[in-house]
Amino acid sequence: MTAKEIKRINKEISRLKAKVIRLESEATNTAPKLSDSPGGGSVSDKIGNAVTQITDIQREIQNLEILRNSALNRLSRDIFEENCLFMHFCLKYSWAKIAVITGGINSPDNIRIRCSNYKW
Numbered sequence: 144m145t146a147k148e149i150k151r152i153n154k155e156i157s158r159l160k161a162k163v164i165r166l167e168s169e170a171t172n173t174a175p176k177l178s179d180s181p182g183g184g185s186v187s188d189k190i191g192n193a194v195t196q197i198t199d200i201q202r203e204i205q206n207l208e209i210l211r212n213s214a215l216n217r218l219s220r221d222i223f224e225e226n227c228l229f230m231h232f233c234l235k236y237s238w239a240k241i242a243v244i245t246g247g248i249n250s251p252d253n254i255r256i257r258c259s260n261y262k263w
Contacts, residue, residue, distance in 0.1 A: 144214040146259050149232055152211045159204050166193045166200075217263060224261040227254055 170193030215232055218225040223245070230236040230244065238251035245254070 144217075145262050146228060146232075149211060149214065149228075152207050156204055156207050156211075159200050159207075163197050163200050163204075166197050169193065170197075214263075219263075224258050225263055227258050228261065228263075231258065 170190045215229065218229045220226050220229065227241050227245070230241050231238065236244070238255045242249055242251045242254055249257070
């Protein structure tokens with residue numbers, strides 16, 4: 144696993160969560176139509192379809208979170224790059240804060256580059 148793969152998983156999780164929110168809002172938008180044109184279908188069909196899609200998406204989110212968390216749990220605290228990746232992804236520390244914590248020997252950009260190229 145690499146930092147780029149973790150970032151890709153995080154982006155995909157965020158995208159799927161936004162999709163769930165959109166589906167929920169579309170499904171619960173059951174306001175009556177006030178125009179003379181006929182309706183598109185029953186409300187229950189829209190809600191039933193949305194529930195099925197939301198369930199599938201939530202299962203996919205859960206699988207991605209399990210994959211991400213298992214990869215992050217394999218990080219060793221003894222290896223410099225893995226320790227920095229742990230602080231960045233799990234503790235949500237910035238690269239600048241990690242540089243200070245590690246003694247200021249490396250610049251934030253240097254640490255970011257080392258960790259981005261590191262594979263565990």
